[in-house]
Amino acid sequence: MSADNQTPEKNIVRLTGRLVLRTFGQRSKSEHLGVYLVCDQKEYLIRPAGANPFMNNPLMKLAGKTITAEGYIVDYVFLARSWAEEDSSPDTTI
Incomplete structure (x- = not known):
């Protein structure tokens, strides 16, 4: 099942956090370097939606x-529709 197949428009959230590179799926066939969004309360594997x-x-x-x-x-997984660096003006939108 693909996470992208579920696009609940009413559940759009805005999160602020630091991007960190970590190993995902360690010691498995799926092991790879993943990008995580580390927020105050929780962290998510993050990738652009779609x-x-x-x-x-x-x-x-x-x-x-x-x-x-x-x-x-x-x-x-946090599927990002748009993002912007803190203290920067331009947005990046998919």
Whole structure:
């Protein structure tokens, strides 16, 4: 089941946190370097909504920076529809 198949428009949330690179699925066939959004209360694997989960994540280049992202949560994945670096003006929208 793909997380992208569930697009609950009414459940759109806005989160602010720091992007961190960590190993996902350690010691499994799915092991890879993942991008996590680390917020005050929780952390989520993050990727752009509609993006192929097996391709490079464009958010990887923002690792270490704080962003505000808008999207929806499916299990442990935050599917970002848009995001912006904190203290920067331009938005990046998919």
